[in-house]
Amino acid sequence: MTAKLRIEDLTHTFKGTQDIDVLDGLSITIRDGEFVTLLGPSGSGKSTIFNLIGGLIEPDQGDIFIDGKRVNGTRGNISYLPQQDSLLPWRTIEDNLVLVQEINGSVDRKRARKWLKRAGLGGYEDSYPNTLSGGMRQRVAFIRSLLSPQQLMLLDEPFGALDELTRLDMQDWLLKMWETDRRSVLFITHSIEEAIYMSDRILILSDKPAKIIKEIQVPFERPRHHDITLEDTFTKLRREIYLLLREGDSQ
CATH class of the missing domain: 3.40.50.300 (P-loop containing nucleotide triphosphate hydrolases)
Known part of the structure; x- marks a missing residue:
């Protein structure tokens, strides 16, 4: 690659x-x-x-x-996704999704609705962010990132x-x-x-x-x-990383 x-x-x-x-x-x-x-x-x-x-x-x-x-x-x-979803409260979910497209000069609402449906949020196009749970808002924010052209x-x-x-x-x-x-x-x-x-x-x-x-x-x-979080390999790797972080924190 x-x-x-x-x-x-x-x-x-x-x-x-x-x-x-x-x-x-x-x-x-x-x-x-x-x-x-x-x-x-x-x-x-x-x-x-x-x-x-x-x-x-x-x-x-x-x-x-x-x-x-x-x-x-x-x-x-x-394309950037922060800890907070950063959705604009005065815009609908669909309008939030196409915001990046508006900035880039090419709006594709059909594609935005397709991704909303794929994300399990079909039917929320005209809703506002304050009506969605935290997890749902993060889904919208991630889909917005996917709709941006940056790879x-x-x-x-x-x-x-x-x-x-x-x-x-x-x-x-x-x-x-x-x-x-x-x-x-x-x-x-x-x-x-x-x-x-x-x-x-x-x-x-x-x-x-x-x-x-x-x-x-x-x-x-x-x-x-x-x-996989229950496997021995996962547990050993978690311990290895923990010790490395302790080591790095002491340098």
Whole structure:
């Protein structure tokens, strides 16, 4: 598979009364159709990495390539799904879905309704966000991301605000939707179990200034079911990652 995202030797420091070194020579490659997760201590720079990829800030050193094109400091190259759904309360569900299409100048309401039906939300086109549950709103937000033309998706703890049962349900749902439209995904979570369950690869970050201390290839085949969380291989991998995170947090 070819590289969808390539980060080379990324270094970044936040300047202020006391400079904070956030990234230290970070390099990452994500291939077409791959689901990769970043795991690291709180404050280790995961969101900064997303901001750099999205062009909101520029790195002090290093380069970011998407589809082989250097994109340092440029926007509009990625699809982004944050922890909060960010749906506009005054727009209907369908109007929220086509918002990205409006920005890109090509609205396809038929496609939006098709994806809503596929997501189990058929009949909610004219509803407003405040009438939907948290899980339903996150489904809408994810479908909105799929309707954008960018083939690289950054998912920043999209299930963090959900209760545990809804979170497990959303994990299965998102993987099912992703299987039908395999875009390249870079995923942030603080849950070791979620990282193992969702990912093809997991990148373990040290505390800041962040660097990758280990890359883990997840051994489970797709499609996945939550029964794998009971397997010995899953338990051993979870323990290995836990110890790596403890090690990274102490560096």
